[in-house]
Amino acid sequence: MTDFEPVIGLEIHIQLATRTKMFCGCELSFGEPPNTRTCPVCLGLPGALPVANAQAVHFGLTIGLALGSKLAPRSIFHRKNYFYPDLPKGYQISQYDEPLCLGGNLGEVRIHRVHLEEDAAKLIHVGASGRIHASDASIVDFNRGGTPLAEIVTEPDLRSAEQAGEWLRLLRTTMRQLGVSDVNMEEGSLRCDANISLRPAGSTELGTKTELKNMNSFRFIERGIRAEIARQEKILGDGGKVIQETLHFDPSPNAHPPITSLRSKEEAHDYRYFPEPDLVPVAVDEQMLAAAAAALPELPAARAERFERELGLSADSARLLAFRLELGDYFERALAAEVDPPAPPQVLANWIAGDLLARLGDVEGAGGDPNQSRVAPEALAALSGMVAAKQVSVGAARQVLDRLLSEGGDPAAIVQAEGLAAMDGGDELAALVTAALAANADAAERVRSGNAKAIGPIVGYVMRETKGRADGGEVTRLVNEQLGI
Amino acid sequence: MSEPTDLTAAQAARAIAAAELSADELFAAYHARACADRLNCFTWLPDEPAPSASGSSESGTGHTDAVRGVPLAVKDLFCTEGIPSQSGSKILEGYRPPYTATAVQRLQAAGAPLLGKTNQDEFAMGSSNENSAYGPVLNPWDPARVPGGSSGGSAAAVAAGLAPWALGTDTGGSIRQPAALCGIVGLKPTYGAVSRYGMIAFASSLDQAGPLTRDVTDAALMLRQMVGRDRRDATSLDFPGEIALPGAERLDGVRLGVPEELTGEGIEGGVLAAFQAGLAQAEALGATIESVRLPHAPHALSAYYIVAPAECSSNLARFDGVRYGLRVSDGGDLTGMYIDTRHDGFGAEVKRRVMLGTYVLSSGYYDAYYARAQRVRTKIVEDFAAAFAACDLIVTPTAPTIAFELGEKTGDPLAMYLNDFCTVPMSLAGIPAISIPCGLSGSERGLGPGGAGLPVGFQLAGPAFSETRLLDAAYALERAFAFDGSPVRARVGA
Numbered sequence: 001m002t003d004f005e006p007v008i009g010l011e012i013h014i015q016l017a018t019r020t021k022m023f024c025g026c027e028l029s030f031g032e033p034p035n036t037r038t039c040p041v042c043l044g045l046p047g048a049l050p051v052a053n054a055q056a057v058h059f060g061l062t063i064g065l066a067l068g069s070k071l072a073p074r075s076i077f078h079r080k081n082y083f084y085p086d087l088p089k090g091y092q093i094s095q096y097d098e099p100l101c102l103g104g105n106l107g108e109v110r111i112h113r114v115h116l117e118e119d120a121a122k123l124i125h126v127g128a129s130g131r132i133h134a135s136d137a138s139i140v141d142f143n144r145g146g147t148p149l150a151e152i153v154t155e156p157d158l159r160s161a162e163q164a165g166e167w168l169r170l171l172r173t174t175m176r177q178l179g180v181s182d183v184n185m186e187e188g189s190l191r192c193d194a195n196i197s198l199r200p201a202g203s204t205e206l207g208t209k210t211e212l213k214n215m216n217s218f219r220f221i222e223r224g225i226r227a228e229i230a231r232q233e234k235i236l237g238d239g240g241k242v243i244q245e246t247l248h249f250d251p252s253p254n255a256h257p258p259i260t261s262l263r264s265k266e267e268a269h270d271y272r273y274f275p276e277p278d279l280v281p282v283a284v285d286e287q288m289l290a291a292a293a294a295a296l297p298e299l300p301a302a303r304a305e306r307f308e309r310e311l312g313l314s315a316d317s318a319r320l321l322a323f324r325l326e327l328g329d330y331f332e333r334a335l336a337a338e339v340d341p342p343a344p345p346q347v348l349a350n351w352i353a354g355d356l357l358a359r360l361g362d363v364e365g366a367g368g369d370p371n372q373s374r375v376a377p378e379a380l381a382a383l384s385g386m387v388a389a390k391q392v393s394v395g396a397a398r399q400v401l402d403r404l405l406s407e408g409g410d411p412a413a414i415v416q417a418e419g420l421a422a423m424d425g426g427d428e429l430a431a432l433v434t435a436a437l438a439a440n441a442d443a444a445e446r447v448r449s450g451n452a453k454a455i456g457p458i459v460g461y462v463m464r465e466t467k468g469r470a471d472g473g474e475v476t477r478l479v480n481e482q483l484g485i
Numbered sequence: 486m487s488e489p490t491d492l493t494a495a496q497a498a499r500a501i502a503a504a505e506l507s508a509d510e511l512f513a514a515y516h517a518r519a520c521a522d523r524l525n526c527f528t529w530l531p532d533e534p535a536p537s538a539s540g541s542s543e544s545g546t547g548h549t550d551a552v553r554g555v556p557l558a559v560k561d562l563f564c565t566e567g568i569p570s571q572s573g574s575k576i577l578e579g580y581r582p583p584y585t586a587t588a589v590q591r592l593q594a595a596g597a598p599l600l601g602k603t604n605q606d607e608f609a610m611g612s613s614n615e616n617s618a619y620g621p622v623l624n625p626w627d628p629a630r631v632p633g634g635s636s637g638g639s640a641a642a643v644a645a646g647l648a649p650w651a652l653g654t655d656t657g658g659s660i661r662q663p664a665a666l667c668g669i670v671g672l673k674p675t676y677g678a679v680s681r682y683g684m685i686a687f688a689s690s691l692d693q694a695g696p697l698t699r700d701v702t703d704a705a706l707m708l709r710q711m712v713g714r715d716r717r718d719a720t721s722l723d724f725p726g727e728i729a730l731p732g733a734e735r736l737d738g739v740r741l742g743v744p745e746e747l748t749g750e751g752i753e754g755g756v757l758a759a760f761q762a763g764l765a766q767a768e769a770l771g772a773t774i775e776s777v778r779l780p781h782a783p784h785a786l787s788a789y790y791i792v793a794p795a796e797c798s799s800n801l802a803r804f805d806g807v808r809y810g811l812r813v814s815d816g817g818d819l820t821g822m823y824i825d826t827r828h829d830g831f832g833a834e835v836k837r838r839v840m841l842g843t844y845v846l847s848s849g850y851y852d853a854y855y856a857r858a859q860r861v862r863t864k865i866v867e868d869f870a871a872a873f874a875a876c877d878l879i880v881t882p883t884a885p886t887i888a889f890e891l892g893e894k895t896g897d898p899l900a901m902y903l904n905d906f907c908t909v910p911m912s913l914a915g916i917p918a919i920s921i922p923c924g925l926s927g928s929e930r931g932l933g934p935g936g937a938g939l940p941v942g943f944q945l946a947g948p949a950f951s952e953t954r955l956l957d958a959a960y961a962l963e964r965a966f967a968f969d970g971s972p973v974r975a976r977v978g979a
Binding site for chain 2: 046051089090274279280
């Protein structure tokens with residue numbers, strides 16, 4: 001059977017966190033009673049006209065700069081015409097062949113384009129099905145209608161569901177760091193459709209793609225893409241052909257099949273795009289560019305690169321810290337603390353990514369924010385420095401961390417108060433090793449005869465006696481020395 | 486002073502400012518005339534013979550006294566808060582908007598009370614006012630004839646003295662052509678000079694609001710209250726400088742360009758004769774007459790009938806029965822409701838243009854039609870720019886014919902469209918143009934009151950934002966032409 005390679009591109013809509021809507025002065029809605037954030041413009045009343053939101057254009061340019069896109073000196077809005085009750089004008093104002101931003105990349109994925117448009121209103125279908133067909137009635141809430149959206153379209157550079165999920169997290173962090181959106185999938189401020197096709201491994205031609213919609217959480221995105229890849233694999237494996245169509249993903253466990261057709265290419269709308277005559281072109285001047293550049297913070301990809309290059313972190317550590325804004329910030333605050341002995345960056349990174357996050361109940365990259373814990377970044381820096389200088393053992397340091405998490409405080413004081421300071425490799429430790437060998441004569445003999453793993457009970461004895469203050473490496477060295485190995 | 490309704494708007498405003506005339510008395514006089522209207526000019530009139538809206542005196546324009554108390558008739562398609570605004574369509578029957586259009590608001594703020602809403606072709610699509618869902622308007626010069634369109638109600642009301650002046654809109658000639666056919670003054674401003682906010686759109690890149698008045702002075706007076714950037718209309722612009730009231734008596738040194746393409750074939754003989762007599766009078770005032778070329782003007786109508794329907798097919802998509810206006814549903818599905826509502830709500834001409842526009846924007850046809858029409862439009866803009874290098878203003882007959890009979894062209898859309906032959910090029914170029922009456926034609930056929938003929942319009946067009954110059958030249962010509970519309974007002978009012 002042929003091996004297939006998935007080819008995936010994403011289309012991401014993010015709601016921009018502007019004060020007002022894309023083309024009118026209504027404030028954005030956050031759960032207000034239905035149809036209270038509306039005006040003649042966003043209701044599409046006769047005679048009303050759109051005026052483009054300057055803040056949305058600014059956010060669009062900021063996104064374009066962050067993604068390394070080419071910013072169009074002049075871009076225009078088009079009308080995308082179709083009838084639907086959530087679209088009060090009978091057309092959506094969007095951008096078509098002259099978008100605000102073209103090209104660019106985020107990490108290993110190339111960006112095709114970024115453009116601005118307006119969100120549709122919210123339809124609520126009353127009745128059993130919850131979908132428009134067979135519902136008793138449909139009611140429209142125009143609060144959301146006209147919310148500014150940036151649509152980001154990638155090139156088909158992703159090769160697996162997991163990679164798509166990971167990249168989308170990077171995008172989310174980037175957008176959050178830019179401050180242009182809440183990027184919350186559950187609340188719909190981040191929405192993602194996937195274009196998926198398969199091709200024989202090694203081929204460079206693209207297969208027929210499908211567009212998968214309705215994946216409204218990170219988990220569902222990966223599951224949905226996996227399900228669609230499996231579906232296409234089966235079709236192609238059976239010698240069939242994939243039909244170009246728009247698909248709906250149903251994440252509920254009893255959805256069989258989870259993927260159903262929304263419409264095929266033959267039924268596709270002819271949107272009759274044409275330049276929006278009610279708006280003037282968006283002409284980007286030096287001042288707007290400067291404002292967007294000034295709004296640009298260091299972005300996750302650049303931060304990871306800096307962590308690697310300047311601080312010598314491993315690539316994995318650098319990405320883990322940089323791709324989660326809160327971890328990166330915590331790390332940098334800890335690094336800035338003046339502690340003696342100093343904390344080497346990689347040791348500090350390991351403590352944050354390992355013991356600290358695990359203790360914060362971090363699950364699947366969500367939930368654990370050390371900034372919200374009692375462990376001050378300065379404290380973790382001091383602790384890491386002491387570990388690196390072998391002033392405390394790793395085991396003792398874990399005890400200190402537990403205390404910091406429950407009570408906060410200064411690690412040096414905790415070490416002092418609890419007597420957790422590492423024993424130096426002097427006579428006291430050598431005497432304890434001698435006692436340990438005596439108490440575990442069988443084990444000592446096995447070690448002597450070449451079984452290195454038998455050392456465990458001997459080291460364990462020393463650790464018990466020292467309450468973990470001894471350095472494991474030093475104990476092993478002394479054991480071997482006394483056994484003449 | 487005989488009757489207050491004999492006064493022009495400027496004269497009435499002066500009389501009110503001087504306390505020689507009360508605004509209420511003036512309003513009541515016009516209200517009475519409008520209520521007795523037999524021409525079907527109005528789609529809405531207030532019940533009370535008192536001003537329904539009076540503006541504040543704190544308008545920033547500084548000309549408030551110049552219009553204070555002069556009642557204003559407003560074309561139906563302008564949104565007026567709480568007052569039916571139906572754009573001549575059944576689909577908006579009884580629709581009362583929650584806000585008022587900027588142009589109306591500015592005039593109301595300057596003290597002009599709303600006299601009534603005037604009849605029009607449905608969604609401003611038509612040249613005879615026969616496409617109104619509320620019945621045709623009759624021409625006050627001859628009630629068997631059309632007043633022109635689409636601002637037919639506004640033009641007929643002013644010509645008949647049922648209103649001192651009226652607000653209209655012009656997309657391809659909808660102010661100028663009815664003004665010509667009714668023997669009054671009509672001005673289409675530079676595109677962007679007046680806010681379109683609150684005008685129920687026909688074709689967004691062409692629609693402009695403008696005055697229909699008894700004389701040129703009144704047109705200037707109304708226009709200068711309306712112009713200026715509106716933050717609610719992204720295509721509106723600051724008007725450079727101020728629109729002065731016209732006062733020129735001569736045209737010395739003014740070069741009038743006569744484009745061959747718009748003054749030859751297709752223009753009715755009597756109209757051409759009246760136009761040429763007008764040119765002779767212009768020369769007598771000191772103007773020089775230059776022959777100019779607008780090589781792409783003959784293609785203007787074709788381009789217009791692609792661009793305007795394309796925009797209208799999209800602009801009218803909002804009339805879907807979901808939120809306001811007519812809804813026709815047999816309880817079936819959503820698509821059925823859309824189809825039934827739009828089938829019953831729109832008239833034949835609107836449907837024709839929506840279908841034309843949908844077609845030309847369709848995938849595979851866009852480049853052949855819409856994109857090409859836009860290129861023609863660019864050529865026409867360039868034509869005018871070249872012509873204005875050789876002359877100051879361009880002059881043509883406004884319409885190729887005098888008012889035609891009701892029903893004469895309803896079976897032949899193309900013949901109807903040709904009535905905008907001389908006005909559409911300026912609309913595509915976005916430049917200002919004014920029509921003033923220059924004489925009568927048709928006396929040889931015994932047409933018009935007493936067989937004296939029917940009005941002919943003389944059109945002057947200038948570069949963008951040349952309104953002051955345009956009005957000045959029109960003022961000088963108006964005095965020379967000495968056209969008298971008062972007998973019609975007297976007869977209709979009697």
